[in-house]
Amino acid sequence: GGQAYTVTITDAAGCELVETIAVDNPKEVVASIESATDVSCAEGSDGTATAIASGGVEPYSYSWGANTGSQNTPTASGLAEGTYFVTVADANGCQAVVSTTIDQPEPLGVGFVSEKVDCFGASTGSLSAQAEGGTAPYTYVWSTGQQGKVIDALAAGTYTVTIFDANGCELIETSEVFQPEAPLAALFEADDVSCFGREDGVIYLDPSGGTPPYTFSIDGEHFVGTTQLVGLEAGEYNVWMRDSRGCEYITSEILILEPEPLSVDLGPDLRIDMGETAVLDAEVSAPVVSYEWIPLGPEGLNCYDCFDPETDALFNPATYELVVTDENGCTAEDRINVFVHKDRLVLVPPAFSPNSDSHNDRLLVHGKSGTTVTLFQVYDRWGELVFEAGDFPVNDPNIGWDGSFKGELMNSGVFIWYVEVRYVDGVEETFKGSTTLIR
Incomplete structure (x- = not known):
């Protein structure tokens, strides 16, 4: 509200005039922020703020703080994040101050x-x-x-x-x-098969590149996690290599060799007479470092690690096996049979002529060398023993009947003989027959 004032005016004559004057007060100046826009982008300065005033006596003036560049319009622009003050003054210089805050978004x-x-x-x-x-x-x-x-x-x-x-x-x-540092690759070495026909070749792999762990295959289907592929026969191989992300690499051709086959040949089976020995001879396809002779029975040899051993005297068939070994440990073997011809025939001539012509003068026992005559008897036709000898070898020209009995020459005639023999293998046998003495 306002206030009433009374004024009295007196002149020189003392006359007075009294008047009442009412003086009104203007309304209080009020300032407010009508609108504000935040900064569009972090660290930007495109914010705005608009102030409005009421009360007081128009017109109003606006004075923004120094951080706006001292703008003096109702709307301040180009504002960064922060708090801003504006002073509004009316025509009488009455003032009001108001502030606002401009925000900004988080940085992108x-x-x-x-x-x-x-x-x-x-x-x-x-x-x-x-x-x-x-x-x-x-x-x-x-x-x-x-x-x-x-x-x-x-x-x-x-x-x-x-x-x-x-x-x-x-x-x-x-x-x-990113990608693997290098493409899949593998260095490799191979061990050849040790012996012909064996399956002991080995491929050694040194993988690189890609993404470990790796698996390997020699057929592209069955993969293993080892860098040594073993149990391989001789041949040509390509190795498939696969990493943990399914990438594949195929090696160039890997060749696994094998030596020529090692063989030994003992030749055809042998045949000997009873009591004889046999020399075994081996024909080997390549140099070897050892010979191992194995009798497949009780019969022995004069050596078991030589090239050409000799058998013991044989009385029965025997079989021998030879195993040869080369420097790689490869082996070959063969067998040979030694058959024994058992000639047990003992002969006494059907006639003899003891006439001192140095030809067929004695009745002798003939047979295979090595046979022992344990008993030799000659009888006349009446059964009288006219000659007897024993324990002598067959074919002995000095032991036989000379056609005499008790110092007297016997007449021509037929005589009966009886022989007991023992062969070299210990078998004993008897024979009997007749012979004619011719004068």
Whole structure:
């Protein structure tokens, strides 16, 4: 409200005039912030604030703080994040002060998930971007021309993404797609088969590149995790190598050799007479370091590790096996049978002529050398013993009947003989027959 004032005016004559004057007060000046816009992008300065005034006496003047650049309009613009004050004055200089705060969004940021390329030189990588801060929603534009949070079918390399938020704020960042440091490869060595026909070849592998662990196969189907492939026969091999991400590499041809076959030949079976010995002779296809003779029975040899042993005297068939070994430990074997001809025939001539002509003068016992006559008897036709001898070898020209009895020459006639013999193998046998004495 206002206030009434009374004034009395008196002149020189003492006359008075009394008047009442009412003086009114203006309303209080009031200032407020009508509107404010926050900063669009972090660290930006496009915020605004608009002040309005009431009360007091128009017109009003506006004076913003120094952090606005001392703007003097109702609306301050180009504002960064912060608190701003404005002083409003009316025509009488009455003032009011009001403040406002301008905010800004969080800075735009991005996180990446990179999926590496499976195999060196391939295009199987991918990138995923996830924006944060700013003002959602976001738009993603990649250096490949693709749009969206995720791009795939990428080769190894560096990729750039530009992200725009709802306010048009922009962020440019890069990320990388990796690949294995080197392509799959393998160095290799091979051990040849030790002996012809064996399956003991080995391939040794030294893998590199790709993504461990590795598996290996010689047929492309059955894979193992060892770098030594064993139990291989002679031949040509390619090894498939596979890493943990399914990448494959095939080696060049790996050759596993084998030596020529080692063989030994003892020749055809042998045949000897009873009591004789046999020399065994081996024909070997290559140099060897050892001979091992194995009698497959009780019969022995004069040596068991030589090239050409001699058998014991044989009275029965025998079989011998030879195993030869070369410097690689390879072996070969053969067998030979030695058959024994058992000639047990004992002969006494059917006639003899003891006439001192040095031809057929004695009745002798003939047979296979080595046979012993244990008893030799001659009888006349009346059964009288006219000659007897024993324990002498067959074919002995000095032991036989000379056609006499008790110092007297016997007349021509037929005589009966009886022989007991023992062969070299200990078998005993008897024979009997007749002979004619011729004068």
